[in-house]
Amino acid sequence: MPYLTNKQSTYEKDTVCQLLKMAGINLNGPEPWDLKVNDDRFYHHVFGQGSLGLGESYMAGYWDCNQPDVLLYRVLSANLEERIPHNLRTFIHFIKSKIFNEQSVRKVQKDIRRHYDLGNDLFKAMLDKRMIYSCAYWRDAKGLEEAQDKKLDLICRKLQLKKGQRMLDIGCGWGGLAGFAAEQYGLEVVGITLSPEQASLASQTYRNLPVEIRLQDYRSVTEKFDRIVSVGMFEHVGYKNYPKYMSVINNILTDDGLFLLHCIGSNKTVTHTDPWMHSYIFPNGMMPSIKQIGAAAEKYLVMEDWQNIGTHYDLTLMEWLKRFQYAWPNLKDKYNQTFYRMWVYYLCCSAASFRAKKNNLWQIVFSKPTNHAPYQAVR
Structure with a gap:
């Protein structure tokens, strides 16, 4: 000092x-x-x-x-x-976000692995049985397992899934949604992730279902899908890539298809993230605003429905914190005390941001302009 x-x-x-x-x-x-x-x-x-x-x-x-x-x-x-x-480190991060594409294919692979490859043991201890690492839906739910299943079913109903359809899950995590859609709705699902740890476990878990897990960046997907879903991944795309992302969706979604985007959203338009979160949790992560999503999508997609369930994330994060702290005696030999304090701070800070409504959790349903079928919102 x-x-x-x-x-x-x-x-x-x-x-x-x-x-x-x-x-x-x-x-x-x-x-x-x-x-x-x-x-x-x-x-x-x-x-x-x-x-x-x-x-x-x-x-x-x-x-x-x-x-x-x-x-x-x-x-x-x-x-x-x-x-x-703001200090010098914050200023440098802001300038870099303006000059460089901090979420390029090469950079994003490195950043994703820094967080999601910390260890499957950590996430197994903290998450539900399906290892869903995104906001649960707590309406009438008695616990985390039920709340996550309700979220998955809500997504599936919003997408109007039908047996035999082919769905792409962008940022599939450990495959929980892909497995749920295959089991409950009879879909063929392709899940893509940039985390080798996630891909390995997801492939093993859902090997007996019509689920294919790939280590692949969304920018390299070219085949067509009836349904596309992205849960908790758009926060890693970066504002410079939002138009490219929506262009890819437009190119690979069938003319009568639906796309659901489940992501954390900011009340303000920003081009960088909180400096502590960037340094220790989600390198180069970024929360999009309504304005940014709208501007990126308007050339390609029609917005059919927009729901904010941000208050549910506060409950989810506090449940994750409780489970993490309970499991700590079995984790502490691998993760040191500084990591423990970092992870507690991360979960508490995230919960606080949703409680204060600084951040939101949006589920947005899009169609293509070629899809003229009426859409009935699901709640």
Whole structure:
């Protein structure tokens, strides 16, 4: 840490304290969302680096909180991230996102594997039996397993699936949706992913169903499909590639086909992601806005339905956190304590963003202009 005078140190501490008070958070206070400072380096990290410093100082153990999800919800609700200047690392990331295509074929393969190849043991411990790593649908659901099945069935009903159809699952993960559609609706499914760990497990799990799992980028798909679905993948596409993505969908979707996009969406149009999330969780990930999706799709597709189920993601993430913490004794020999704090912060910060409605979860159904059949929205 660079040398600080007592005057500088006091100013940083006072500034951080006043900012947190604006969100109803007191340092070393009695409430479960109050922040306990373990190391005074916390103040310098947050003052100088904003959201990046807040996350990094938690990973380093400089602060603790009994309910970090509530603390982060309060921080986001009070828009504190807009009140601290961005640092040089944030500025460089912003400039790179403007100049370069950070989600090129070569770069995105590396970024996807950094997160999704962390270890199937980690995700098995945290997720449901189908290993669905996306927002569940909790309406009338009694637990995560049922909530994820309800989400999968909701998607299938929105796509109006019929036996014998051929479906492409872009970013298929561990194959849960592909297997569900093949089992329950009699579809032939092709799933594509850039994660070798996902592809290997999905291929093995659904080897007895009409499911083909490929290690393939969406940009290289050329054959036609009756239905296309993408769940939790569009966040890795990048704003420079949104038009290309929609062009590919247009080219490979049959004239009477349907496409469902399930993705996290931002209230604001941005060209980069949160610096802490970029550095530690989803390198070069990006949340699209309504404007960006609309502009990319308008040349190719017709929007048939748009639903926001973002509040369901808060519940999903908190259930994942509970399962992760319960499983930690069996994981800690492979993943160290810094990883534990990083993963807890990731899940809590994500839950807080949906609770504060900074992020949304959209399910959007598209058709091609050649499909003149009336579409009945499903809820």
